[in-house]
Structures are given as C-alpha cells and as structure tokens.
Amino acid sequence: MTPKILPTLAVKSTRAVQQSESYLAGKHNQLNHFASVDDLVTDEKLLSSSERNAIEHHIVNLRAAIARALWSHEIYVGRSVLDECVLGAGKAGGGNIAARVIAHLAQAGAERPGFVLYPLTSFGMKMSPIFHPSSSLQDWVAFPRAGYAVSGQKHSVKAAHARLVEMASALGIRQRIAFEDVRHFASQAGWLDRNPLMLVRLTSHTGDMYENQFVYSLKIRTAASGLLMLHALSVEKSGPVDGFHATSSVNNWETLDIRHYLIGENLRGRPMSLRRVPMNVSALELARLSDVAAMISTDELSTTRMKRLSSAVVAGLKTVEQGYFRHVNLTSKNKAQQRLYKRFVTALDWYRQSFGSRINESEAVVAIAVAFETLLTDTYQRGVAERIERRLGICLKGVPGVGGYEQAVLAIYHARSEIVHSGSLGQQANIIAAQAAFARCFCALVSRLAGWTPTPDEPIRDLLQDV
Structure with missing residues (x-):
C-alpha cells in the first residue's frame, strides 16, 4: 500500500508565509462576514479597498505556498479550491493556517487518485x-x-x-x-x-x-x-x-x-x-x-526485450514529466533546467507529430528531423547534421545496430533539407528506424540527468560530454 503523503506534508514556513498567516489570523472577525472568496472580492461595503486588497494578497500568498507543496507531490488541488480552504481556515482564527489546510485536505482524502x-x-x-x-x-x-x-x-x-x-x-x-x-x-x-x-x-x-x-x-x-x-x-x-x-x-x-x-x-x-x-x-x-x-x-509487450525497453521508456518520460512540471509549471529559478525540460517536451511534441495519421511522408520526415534537432542540439550552429550523428552515436553506444540507426537518422536529416529547399522528397527515408532511434536516444539521454549538474550554456553537449 502506498504511504500517505498529506499527514506528514509540511508547507515551508518562510517569512512571507508567517506574515500572511499572522495577518489573516488578525482579520478572522472580518473574514467571517463572507461565505466565499467570491463574496470577499466583490464586496464594496464591509471592507475598505486597501483592506480587501491586503486580504486578497495574503490569501493568494498562502495559496501559492500550499499549492507548491502539494503539486510537488503530484496532488493537484486547484487554485480556487485552495483559496476557499485558506479563507475557511482564516475564518476559524488562530495561526498555522497552511498546516490546518493540509490537515483538512488529508481528512477529506484529497490524495486519493x-x-x-x-x-x-x-x-x-x-x-x-x-x-x-x-x-x-x-x-x-x-x-x-x-x-x-x-x-x-x-x-x-x-x-x-x-x-x-x-x-x-x-x-x-x-x-x-x-x-x-x-x-x-x-x-x-x-x-x-x-x-x-x-x-x-x-x-x-x-x-x-x-x-x-x-x-x-x-x-x-x-x-x-x-x-x-x-x-x-x-x-x-x-x-x-x-x-x-x-x-x-x-x-x-x-x-x-x-x-x-x-x-x-x-x-x-x-x-x-x-x-x-x-x-x-x-x-x-x-x-x-x-x-x-x-x-x-500485448503479446509483443510481454517479451523480455519489450519489457526492458518499456521500463526505460516509462522511466524516461516520468523524469521529463516531473522535471517539466517542477521547472516550467512551478517556475523554478533554475533557467538552465527550465530551458532543458522545455526542449525535451517540445521534442516529444514533434516526435508525436511524425506519426500523424493525416500527414504525408514529407511532413513526417520534417517532424522527426526537427524532433532530433530539438533533442540533441542546444542552439542552431553550422554542422547540425554531423553533430546529430555524433551525439546519436554517443547516446546509443553499445546498442546493437547503432550504425543502421545513424545511417537512417542522417538520411532523414538530409531528406528534411531537400524538402525544405526544394519542396519535395527525392530520396527514400527510413522513418520507422528513425522513430525507433529517437525512442532509444531519448531514454539514454534522460537517464544521464540523475548524476548531472545543470550548466547554463549547452546542457545537451554537457550531458553527453560531447567535447
């Protein structure tokens, strides 16, 4: 049975959180005039404009701190729900509002999937x-x-x-x-x-x-x-x-x-x-x-080979999903991580597009080529094709048939250039091999994140130690 998170979850008690809890505790009599946050923000009689703005500021401040704690554990309680919870705890009077909101959510079973x-x-x-x-x-x-x-x-x-x-x-x-x-x-x-x-x-x-x-x-x-x-x-x-x-x-x-x-x-x-x-x-x-x-x-998924690959795919995508949420959705201060996870998710979006059931072969070639360029390069510089081929080799070192993958991806990239410049696909492209190579390359690249210290300039080059 999965251990419960909410009973032991603590909201970081920063100076801003303490100030907001103290302010709302001192206003609990005024807060009891309002049945909901909507009543509070639309009030024009019971509170002065400055008083209402101050209460709203401190509710939002506590809501943000509580949301960050919950969302970091993949418990996505919406902002509107948290606003009402903070207001309810504030109306009851006393301090430790954030802790009481967490306790209320735990009692309600809010971490049930x-x-x-x-x-x-x-x-x-x-x-x-x-x-x-x-x-x-x-x-x-x-x-x-x-x-x-x-x-x-x-x-x-x-x-x-x-x-x-x-x-x-x-x-x-x-x-x-x-x-x-x-x-x-x-x-x-x-x-x-x-x-x-x-x-x-x-x-x-x-x-x-x-x-x-x-x-x-x-x-x-x-x-x-x-x-x-x-x-x-x-x-x-x-x-x-x-x-x-x-x-x-x-x-x-x-x-x-x-x-x-x-x-x-x-x-x-x-x-x-x-x-x-x-x-x-x-x-x-x-x-x-x-x-x-x-x-x-399901027959194929039950083979030893696909079980191993499935495990790698699941782990890689989970890492990217959590990293994107932490650094992009929760807007961490680490700009290098933020850019890196944005690139990973953008690469996945282009990868999915290469399978589109309503696109032609040329569109699929362009999509998978852009997916590789997004995944394996940091910025646009001359020699992109050679860089992609080299980094693909680093990612897939030791994988059987790596030469075939390199050949397929390089052909895709040259075909993409031909499509962009001439408007047509004049050579055959092994899209299936390139799509499989991307999956393997993605998993290998993301697996390196565990022991990596973020660098601001060229994180992909640094991750792959492509010197």
Missing part, C-alpha cells in the same frame, strides 16, 4: 486471427508504473463503462464509478463508445473549469509519446501489425468530434465525481493530441 479519460484516434490493439485465437492478446493494456491504460473502442456505453472500471482498477483507482454518470456523459460526448480510450491516473481536485488543464495536457502528451515509442520499438523488430487483425479495423466508427474530456475526482466517502470539461485548446491541437497512430500487441 482520480483520472482523466481522453479519446484517441487511429489507435489499435492487435487481435487474434479468427482461426488462431491467443489468450494472451488483449484489446486493452495498463501501464501501472507510468499511470495510464489504453483500450480499443467498445461500441456501447455499457461496455465502455465496464472497460473504464477495469482500467481504473488496474491503475489502483478504487472508488466506484457510477454507470448512470457515465451514460449521462456519453449522451453529450459521442466518442465514449466509438473511439479508443486512454485513461490517465492523476490526483486532481478543481473548482474552476480549466485550472488544472495544464496538468492534464502534459500527462496526455507524455502518455501518448510512450505509446508511440513502444509502437516504434516493436515495429522495428516484428514488423507492423496487419490492420485486419487490430481493433482499429473492426466496426470502426471513431469520431473527430472531440470537444470534451472526462475528469474523475475522488474524495473519501463519495462515489467518483465525474465532470465533463471542454478542452480549452485549438481544433488543430485537439486533433494532434488525440491522434496516436500506433498498434500495440
């Missing part, structure tokens, strides 16, 4: 041939260490609900998910029973519509990247899955009409609270986020 359920397009799970059934081939798979599961389309709301419960249980989410709530959601989101499904485990509690969407987006992006890496690494060994033997080709009525996703928020003593949330991004970004043109075989 929930999920985000998101539709995919172009994704399939390998199925058994009709006359050669295999008990080990499944139409869904869970990655508990990574915190996500994926499934082929289910064709009915009842079957989709059963699969949702099954995937949630495999990821350690125990709260009851009511069928009636799922059916109500399905009446307004046609993808639930038509599209492949991706369920990502996370601990999130929100009050406002979009406040934790940056977390959902990041986790969906890394989960999709993981599926595509596993697809590329399995295809290079065993060849592509025959489309006729994949869920993506069976009664496929998947829709691109994707406007909402489903959030499950989990508090003690209640069924899972389900919320239909509009995706607050552009239509193009929505299409790219859901487009996971991969075929996954």
Whole structure:
C-alpha cells in the first residue's frame, strides 16, 4: 500500500508565509462576514479597498505556498479550491493556517487518485486471427508504473463503462464509478463508445473549469509519446501489425468530434465525481493530441526485450514529466533546467507529430528531423547534421545496430533539407528506424540527468560530454 503523503506534508514556513498567516489570523472577525472568496472580492461595503486588497494578497500568498507543496507531490488541488480552504481556515482564527489546510485536505482524502479519460484516434490493439485465437492478446493494456491504460473502442456505453472500471482498477483507482454518470456523459460526448480510450491516473481536485488543464495536457502528451515509442520499438523488430487483425479495423466508427474530456475526482466517502470539461485548446491541437497512430500487441509487450525497453521508456518520460512540471509549471529559478525540460517536451511534441495519421511522408520526415534537432542540439550552429550523428552515436553506444540507426537518422536529416529547399522528397527515408532511434536516444539521454549538474550554456553537449 502506498504511504500517505498529506499527514506528514509540511508547507515551508518562510517569512512571507508567517506574515500572511499572522495577518489573516488578525482579520478572522472580518473574514467571517463572507461565505466565499467570491463574496470577499466583490464586496464594496464591509471592507475598505486597501483592506480587501491586503486580504486578497495574503490569501493568494498562502495559496501559492500550499499549492507548491502539494503539486510537488503530484496532488493537484486547484487554485480556487485552495483559496476557499485558506479563507475557511482564516475564518476559524488562530495561526498555522497552511498546516490546518493540509490537515483538512488529508481528512477529506484529497490524495486519493482520480483520472482523466481522453479519446484517441487511429489507435489499435492487435487481435487474434479468427482461426488462431491467443489468450494472451488483449484489446486493452495498463501501464501501472507510468499511470495510464489504453483500450480499443467498445461500441456501447455499457461496455465502455465496464472497460473504464477495469482500467481504473488496474491503475489502483478504487472508488466506484457510477454507470448512470457515465451514460449521462456519453449522451453529450459521442466518442465514449466509438473511439479508443486512454485513461490517465492523476490526483486532481478543481473548482474552476480549466485550472488544472495544464496538468492534464502534459500527462496526455507524455502518455501518448510512450505509446508511440513502444509502437516504434516493436515495429522495428516484428514488423507492423496487419490492420485486419487490430481493433482499429473492426466496426470502426471513431469520431473527430472531440470537444470534451472526462475528469474523475475522488474524495473519501463519495462515489467518483465525474465532470465533463471542454478542452480549452485549438481544433488543430485537439486533433494532434488525440491522434496516436500506433498498434500495440500485448503479446509483443510481454517479451523480455519489450519489457526492458518499456521500463526505460516509462522511466524516461516520468523524469521529463516531473522535471517539466517542477521547472516550467512551478517556475523554478533554475533557467538552465527550465530551458532543458522545455526542449525535451517540445521534442516529444514533434516526435508525436511524425506519426500523424493525416500527414504525408514529407511532413513526417520534417517532424522527426526537427524532433532530433530539438533533442540533441542546444542552439542552431553550422554542422547540425554531423553533430546529430555524433551525439546519436554517443547516446546509443553499445546498442546493437547503432550504425543502421545513424545511417537512417542522417538520411532523414538530409531528406528534411531537400524538402525544405526544394519542396519535395527525392530520396527514400527510413522513418520507422528513425522513430525507433529517437525512442532509444531519448531514454539514454534522460537517464544521464540523475548524476548531472545543470550548466547554463549547452546542457545537451554537457550531458553527453560531447567535447
């Protein structure tokens, strides 16, 4: 059983935190006039403008300190929820407001995991041939260490609900998910029973519509990247899955009409609270986020080779996800780390785009070339192709067939230059080998972060000791 974090979690008691706690403790009588933060900020009678501004400042200051402590442990309590918690603790009077908010959240079971359920397009799970059934081939798979599961389309709301419960249980989410709530959601989101499904485990509690969407987006992006890496690494060994033997080709009525996703928020003593949330991004970004043109075989994943590679992919993506959140979303003061993790996530975005089911070969070549350039270089300088080839060799030292990877990636980069300058692809490019090479290179590069001291100038060169 995972040890509980909240009972022992402490908010760093800085001078600013102490001042805010002291100020709000002295204002508890005035705070008791307001039922909510909305009442407080819209008041024009009970408080002077300067007094109201001061109270708002100290609530926000405490909220920020509490959020940083919670979010650092992947407990994503939204800003609006924390504002109300701080106000409630302030109304009770006394000090130690931050500690009392944490204790309140612990009592409510705020670290119980929930999920985000998101539709995919172009994704399939390998199925058994009709006359050669295999008990080990499944139409869904869970990655508990990574915190996500994926499934082929289910064709009915009842079957989709059963699969949702099954995937949630495999990821350690125990709260009851009511069928009636799922059916109500399905009446307004046609993808639930038509599209492949991706369920990502996370601990999130929100009050406002979009406040934790940056977390959902990041986790969906890394989960999709993981599926595509596993697809590329399995295809290079065993060849592509025959489309006729994949869920993506069976009664496929998947829709691109994707406007909402489903959030499950989990508090003690209640069924899972389900919320239909509009995706607050552009239509193009929505299409790219859901487009996971991969075929996954549970038979292949069970091999020793793929278990080893899967473990490396999961570890690498988790490291980048946590680093991005810490240094970019939480805006740490380490500018070198901030730039580095931005580059990693941007490289993953281009990598995913190279698999797009609605792009041509030239577009795929440009996308994978940009992914490599983003991953393996710090800034644009002359000799990019040679630098990428050399650093790829450093990353993949000792990997069987490294020469073939180098040749494929170099051909991709030259093909990209030809496309950019002439507008057409005049030579063959082994995109599959390049996509597999990227997955291996990404894992090898990220594994070096553990013993690395950040440098401000050229972190990739420094990480790889490319002197």
